[in-house]
Amino acid sequence: MQLNFPIFPEQASSMAGQVDALYLFLVLITTFFSLLIAILILYFAIKYRRTPGRQAEQIHGSTLLEIVWTVIPLGISMVIFVWGAVIYYHMERPPANPLEIYGVGKQWMWKFQHPGGQREINTLHVPTGRDVKVTLISQDVIHSFFVPAFRVKQDVLPNRYVFTWFKATQPGTYHLFCSQYCGTKHSGMVGQVVVMTPEDYASWLASGKAEGSLASLGEKAFQQYGCTTCHRPDSGARGPNLEGVYGRPIRLTDNRVVLADDNYIRESILEPNAKVVSGFQSIMPTFRGVVSEDEIIAITEYIKHLSPQQANPLNNRSTPTEIRDSEVPNIQQQNKQQNQQQPAQQTPQGKRPANPSGKKP
Amino acid sequence: MSTATAIVKPVMPERHFLNDNYGIRSWLLTKDHKRIAILYLFSITFFFLIGGVFASLIRLHLLTPNGELFEADTYNKLFTMHGVNMVFFFLIPSVPAVLGNFLVPIMVGTKDLAFPKINLLSWYLYMAGGTFSMAAMVSGGVDSGWTFYAPLSSGYLKTHVIMLAVGVIIAGFSSIFTGLNFIVTVHRMRAPGMTWGRLPLFVWSNYAASLIMILGTPVIAITLILLALERGFHIGIFDPKLGGDPVLFQHMFWFYSHPAVYIMILPGMGVISEIVPCFSRKRVFGYSFVAFSSVAIAVFGFVVWAHHMFVAGISVYSALVFSLLSYAVAIPSAVKVFNWTATMYKGSIEMSTPMLYAMAFIGLFTIGGLTGLFLAALGLDIHIHDTYFVIAHFHYVMVGGMVTAYLGGLHFWWPKITGRMYPEAPAKLAALITFIGFNLTFFPQFILGYMGMPRRYWAYPPEFQVLNVLSSAGASVLAVGFLLPLLYFAWSLKYGEVAGNNPWQATGLEWETSSPPPTHNFHEIPIVTKDPYAYGEDAEVTVVH
CATH class of the missing domain: 2.60.40.420 (Cupredoxins -  blue copper proteins)
Incomplete structure (x- = not known):
């Protein structure tokens, strides 16, 4: 048994110090209030112990005191809440260029x-x-x-x-x-x-004995599973061209707009019919049970590298809603303008990620 | 008063609910709330002991870091069955179904609960649920954890998850029926003069807990039924392989299971609100604040469930909202602690066993509550979530708080229930042993948790061993503290001094009737003319027991 045991974990990240500071603050608050209560009840129990002739003094309560001990804990908890929230917010935001x-x-x-x-x-x-x-x-x-x-x-x-x-x-x-x-x-x-x-x-x-970069592994898988049969840039493609698609908003057949992030790409491989790109048909078979999570990651990495300019990594938790607020009017406007001639979806930049030629509705 | 006036040795009443009728049928078919409370007392003690055996085995196993005593699967079953037994079959029914059942009708001044047959049915449902749970246990055990998280429990485990879930669902109905009975009784059956403002705080807190029971419990039943459907019929609800969402399970589970901790603790707070004024000989400080804080806890308790899920993949914004709301629910608890402490101020304090338990409750619940602030603080919760810090926190609230309150209440009302006093010296000793053993068991776990030891670990890195050994040592002390009352309570049934109607000279209608009370509680329905806790209004009469 190691007898010299630590009571604090090592601090090995930029966040560790911040978390520990909040922890210590809370340890102080807890110690203070626990001791306050413990000392008070012990003190009262001894000082006001029942001795012959001792009569309790009847006190009904005090609204002022009730307010005091409601407001002070509330104030302290709001400090803790904000402090904890700030650290959390920092932890949940993805860093730039990680x-x-x-x-x-x-x-x-x-x-x-x-x-x-x-x-x-x-x-x-x-x-x-x-x-x-x-x-x-x-x-x-x-x-x-x-x-x-x-x-x-x-x-x-x-x-x-x-x-x-x-x-x-x-x-x-x-x-x-x-x-x-x-x-x-x-x-x-x-x-x-x-x-x-x-x-x-x-x-x-x-x-390390890498067989090649993650993207190149993805490319191999992309070819091995025959993805290139449909997802290619030429005019005969039956699926959307994936170049430059990563990280961009995509308009679906039902007019919704989603962000082509890791989760969307994964879903499109496993549940191809869930969110079909506008202008295309639900013809892709599912790869569930065929392709492994590791391969999906590699394929996604490959698709990322297909971007003409590598897009900034996206927060995987960002919901399409956030995108929709800013992008939808834009996309819809563009779409209205080009309504007749150009049914396929347009990115705000005006690039054409999907080839509309074969599959006009 | 200093001079003892006439000392009359109390005698047992000739007829009371215990000797009104004899024979097994008179118990198993009884509609008397007091007898049903006794049935519950025996059954929850049984489940507490089973859960306690599991806890002891867990602590024994964790003496060494490499998992040498049990197989991993066995260990997983032990903590699952410990949790299920303690949460669903001990903590939730403990105070409401035993003390609440016995006392609520007497405290409001009526003959029985509103629906005596439903009350009996509730005990049978509890036993049926317990039977399923025991069956799952003896037929190989279940290793889902008491939280049943999907898709692990719905698609991956090979054990009797459905059987255990059925047990929990059935036991849930017993809880709903108890809550229903309390609510209707409190609304409709109060004695003349027993206004809402005169209700004992024990009744207020059981009333608040009842609201949660009837509103929350159906949700756990639905959740577990969905889980069973997915497990049994592969209907995709939670498992993504079947098209479900695993986070949905956690939302539904905690929508009940967080308020459920208030089902567990609120009635315990009610016990403390009775004991502290009695042994301080004082009115409770801030009656209406203590009463309404119970209701506030019940209401706020329903909107904080996702604080169990800060790392589960919920959005940043919902995490912020749930963190904020969690602090809101902390305030009424703090208000209660301050009011109990203030009640002792300038009292005439007698440190009898129930008071020792009450003081232990106030201290331990304060620590338990304050460490909850750690877990509600988002950035900090990321680190301590699912570690031993959480285990320590909820054992401070559930054992340090709830079990302590239950034991305090049991000692306080033991003379009322049985007509005889427990022996004071061993009871004080047990209270002390429990307090020391408890802190030795669970305090090291706070440190373990912050060090990063995850919960539910069958084996752990060697640097955590010292703290684990301390914790296991504490558990053996705690076990002694819990077993002692069994012995002296049993002893007191035959040899305990006869208590008389009101051995504590407490206020409250339950102390005005005989001990044990007659089958219909009162020979005639009392008329209430005084506020609760009207201590100091009558001259005290010293009774030597």
């Missing part, structure tokens, strides 16, 4: 894919000093990606991508836990996050 890593959870292991094509199981290598965004999905049940030293945690869902991000500050090896109960070997779904200096990280990347 290092993007993909993680897949399954009973009972973690698989990670680096953009360079390096793959790891139950270990994740990251550099210090750089924002790292981990996009996560589960192959089966809900898991949770938890790195105590970074103070980050994110439930990993089986139906959509979620992300978490951190900026590691201290080289070292840290626990990676699954914190959402996921069956028999839940406590075996653990691993390590290895934080390295940028130089060490670069040499680690170089030493």
Whole structure:
């Protein structure tokens, strides 16, 4: 048994200090009020203990006191709320230009894919000093990606991508836990996050036996599954051309507008008929059970690279609603203008991501 | 008063609800709320002991980091059955179904609950639910966790999830019937003069808990039925492989299960609101604030459920809203704590066993409540969610709070229920042992949680071992504290001193009738002319018991 046990986890990310500061503030508040109450009740119990002849003094209450001890706790809790919300808001906003890593959870292991094509199981290598965004999905049940030293945690869902991000500050090896109960070997779904200096990280990347970049793996899968048969830029294409589609709003057959992000692309592979691009027919077969989550990630990465200008990475949680507010009027206007001649969907930039030629409604 | 006036040794009443009738039929077909309370007392004690055995085995297993005692699957079944037994078959019925059943009709001054047959039915449903749950347990156990999260429980586990879910659903109906009975009784059957402003705070808090029972419990039934449909018939509701949404399950589950923690704690708060004035010989401080804070907790409690889901993939904005609302529900709890403390001010305080439990409750509930602020703080919850911090927090509220209140209440009303006193010295000792054992068990878990130890771990990294050993050591002390009352309560049934009508010289209608009360509670329906907790209005009479 290790007898010199710590009572604080290591601080190894840019957020750790901020979370710990709030924690310490709350520890102080808790200690203060717990001691206040404990001392008061013990003091009263002793000072006003029942002795022969002692009569209690009847006090009915005091509205002023009630207001005081309603308002003060309310004020303190609002401080805690705002403080916690600020940290959370910061944690939930994706960083600009992060290092993007993909993680897949399954009973009972973690698989990670680096953009360079390096793959790891139950270990994740990251550099210090750089924002790292981990996009996560589960192959089966809900898991949770938890790195105590970074103070980050994110439930990993089986139906959509979620992300978490951190900026590691201290080289070292840290626990990676699954914190959402996921069956028999839940406590075996653990691993390590290895934080390295940028130089060490670069040499680690170089030493890895990658079969090619993630995008190139995606390209292979794209061809292997015959996606190119329909999704190609020439005029005979039966599916939308995917060049430049990533990260842009897409108009659907039912006039809705969605954002072509990771979740949309994944859904379109697994449930092709759920959101069909305007101007096309529901002819694509589902690839559910055929293509793995790892391959979907690679294909998505490939599609990202098809963009003429690489789009800024998108918040996977951003909902189409946000896009619709700003983009829909724009798209609809353009559409009205070109209503007759141009039924296919138009991006605001006027690019044509989809080839309308074959499939006019 | 200092000079003891005539000391009359109390005698047991000749006829009371316990000897009014004999034989097994007179118990199993009884419509007397007091006898049903006794049936509940025995059955929830049984489930508490089973749940306690599971807890002991969990703590025993966690003595070593590498999971040496049980297989992982066995361990998973242990914490599942511990949670299910304790939450659905002990905590939720504990105070309402035992003490509430016994006391609510007497406290409002009537002969029985509004629907005595439904009250009996509620006990049978509880037993049926318990039977299903026990059947699931003996036929191999269930490893879903008490939270039943989908799609794990609906599509992946091989154990008897549906059988356990059926047990919980059936037990839910018993809870609904109890709540219904309380609400109707409080509205329609109060004695003449028993205005809403004169209701004992125990009745107020059970009334508030009843509102949650009848509004919330149907939702858990629906949720578990949907889960069973998906598991049994592959109807896609929660599992994305079948077209469902797993986060939906969590919304529905917590829509009930968060308010359910207020079903558990509110009646306990009611107990404390009775004990503190009695042993301080004072009116409760701020009666109406304590009463309305119960209702406020019940109402706000319904709009905070997603604070269990801050890392589950909900939107940033809903997380912000639920965090804010969670702080709103904390305020009425704080108001109660301050009012209880103020009630002791300038009292004439007697540290009897119930008062010791009440004081322990105030302290432990304060810690439990304040650590809830940690979990409601968004940026901090990300780190401590699903760790031992959460375990420690809810055990401070549920064991430090609720179980302590239940034990305090049981000691307080034991003379009323049985007509005999428990022995004071061992009872005080048990209270002390429980308090020490409890803190030793659960305080280290706060630190473990912040260190990052996830909950439901069969094996853990070696640096967490010291704190786990401390916690397990505390659990063995706690077990002693919980077992002692069983012994001396049983002893007191035969050897305890006869209590008399009002051994504590407390106010409240239940103390005006005999101990144990007659079958119809009162020989004639009382007329209420005084405020509750009218301590100090009559000269005290010292009774030596």
